[in-house]
Amino acid sequence: MEKKNIDWGSLGFSYTKTDSRYVSYWKDNQWDDGAMVEDANVTINESAGVLQYAQTCFEGLKAYTTIDGKVVAFRPDLNAQRMYDTAHRLLMPPFPHDRFIDALDKLVKANLAFVPPYGSGATLYIRPYLFGSGPVIGVAPAPEYTFRMFCTPVGPYFKSGIKPLKLQVSEFDRAAPRGTGHIKGGLNYAMSLYAGHEAHKNGFAENLYLDAATQSFVEETGGANFIFVTKDNKVVTPKSPSILPSITRRSLMYVAKEILHLETEERPVPLDEVAEFAEGGLCGTAAVISPIGSITTKKGVIYLPSGMEKMGPITQKLYDTLTGIQMGRLEAPEGWIHTIA
Numbered sequence: 016m017e018k019k020n021i022d023w024g025s026l027g028f029s030y031t032k033t034d035s036r037y038v039s040y041w042k043d044n045q046w047d048d049g050a051m052v053e054d055a056n057v058t059i060n061e062s063a064g065v066l067q068y069a070q071t072c073f074e075g076l077k078a079y080t081t082i083d084g085k086v087v088a089f090r091p092d093l094n095a096q097r098m099y100d101t102a103h104r105l106l107m108p109p110f111p112h113d114r115f116i117d118a119l120d121k122l123v124k125a126n127l128a129f130v131p132p133y134g135s136g137a138t139l140y141i142r143p144y145l146f147g148s149g150p151v152i153g154v155a156p157a158p159e160y161t162f163r164m165f166c167t168p169v170g171p172y173f174k175s176g177i178k179p180l181k182l183q184v185s186e187f188d189r190a191a192p193r194g195t196g197h198i199k200g201g202l203n204y205a206m207s208l209y210a211g212h213e214a215h216k217n218g219f220a221e222n223l224y225l226d227a228a229t230q231s232f233v234e235e236t237g238g239a240n241f242i243f244v245t246k247d248n249k250v251v252t253p254k255s256p257s258i259l260p261s262i263t264r265r266s267l268m269y270v271a272k273e274i275l276h277l278e279t280e281e282r283p284v285p286l287d288e289v290a291e292f293a294e295g296g297l298c299g300t301a302a303v304i305s306p307i308g309s310i311t312t313k314k315g316v317i318y319l320p321s322g323m324e325k326m327g328p329i330t331q332k333l334y335d336t337l338t339g340i341q342m343g344r345l346e347a348p349e350g351w352i353h354t355i356a
Contacts, residue, residue: 016127023135026170028301035125036165037118040148041108046162049118051125055165064147064157071146071201072101075300076262078123078130078139078166078355081343086130086356089341091119093262094143101198102145106156110145116353118143118164123355129168133342140169140300146201172302177334179308179323180297182236184286185210185222189237189257192228196257203259207237221297223310225286226255233284236297239305240264241284244294244329246320249278251292263298263337269348270336277329290317294327304334 021031032055039049064070074094079087095115102109119141123130131137143164147157187210190196195203207222214222221239226232233241233253240261243251250271252264272279289295295307308323309316321327326334339345340352 018130018132019128021129021131021168023131023137023168023170026131026137026168028140028169028172029167031129031167033126033129033166033168035122036163037122039110039114039118039162041160041162042149044108046108046110046114049114049162051121057161057163059148059161060150062150062152064149064151067151068147068154069200069202069205070105070107070157071144072098072105072107072199073142073144073201074098074199076119076141076143077300077341078141079341079343080130080133082133083343084133085343085354086123086127087341087343088119088123088141088353088355090262090266090351091116091353092350093265097199097260097262098143098145101200104195104198105200107145107147108160110143110162115143118162119353120355122164122166126166127356129166131168137168137170139166141166172305177302177305177326179306179319179321179325180220181218181309181311181323182221182223182307183214183217183219183311184313185214185224187222187224188227189222189224189234190227192226192257194257196234196255197259199259204238211237219311220305226257231285231287233286233289234258238301239297239299242267242296242298242304242330242333243284243289243292244327246291246293248293248329249280250329250333251280251282251284253284254281255283261299263300263303266351267298267304267333267337270333270340273348274336275332286312292319294321294330295319296326296330296333303338304330306330
């Protein structure tokens with residue numbers, strides 16, 4: 016298929032309208048058959064549950080053109096499962112796993128002209144979301160729901176290249192100990208906006224959130240998990256019931272252990288220990304890994320030995336291996352790559 020006339024190399028990480036999107040409605044205790052539509056606008060009742068009580072969740076994944084010209088998605092089954100779990104926690108009807116994958120296939124095939132070519136540095140970002148669209152006034156689940164999935168071509172998350180980030184320890188809490196930090200609900204991201212704004216105003220790229228109960232253990236940022244590398248090359252990631260289970264982070268830990276044959280550990284990470292690490296990074300769908308250069312705390316600034324100029328060597332190996340798998344340059348573990356076209 017002929018591609019759209021887009022300057023792929025100049026794309027930023029922002030929204031571009033594509034031709035089609037997938038929509039399905041839940042009413043009378045069942046999902047309808049779903050359909051592809053051209054209208055990018057959403058019309059809902061003024062008293063819709065999403066508007067009144069923030070009953071909504073979303074996912075984020077990408078489609079890639081591999082080195083051999085195929086269009087694939089990376090581990091979409093895990094996105095389907097995480098959205099299922101999130102919907103259950105927010106008392107929304109989960110969208111079935113097989114329907115999720117079918118919607119993904121239909122969406123990408125309908126918008127193949129927007130899938131960036133291999134080597135362009137761009138990808139097709141896919142956003143599934145589910146929300147209460149039926150009217151509700153009392154605090155209760157909505158009576159009707161809408162599932163939608165759209166896509167947009169995006170460039171690299173960091174246009175100027177991947178440079179180590181400056182973080183600050185946030186004065187705000189991201190999630191309550193027994194709250195909703197482990198699900199991908201829109202409410203969690205709304206709560207992070209003010210804290211993120213304050214971080215940017217102070218010259219930092221992101222916040223490092225500590226656990227709300229003790230203010231002593233590393234949790235995550237507003238939209239990414241952490242990984243750290245010890246001075247003897249062990250890859251460590253924080254463990255907490257309030258952390259969102261990042262698909263990228265889980266994949267990186269597998270790559271570290273099973274492909275790079277590094278020692279790995281998932282455990283609580285005290286903030287006081289961070290200064291002892293050699294490397295650190297934020298991991299998520301958008302940028303895969305964003306290396307950490309420094310973290311400003313109340314006690315002073317922690318500078319990681321890997322520095323502010325480039326990724327540390329282990330972080331770079333993790334990044335190169337995972338992106339190599341996604342782009343088809345390296346063999347993928349079984350079930351990781353879903354071929355669409």
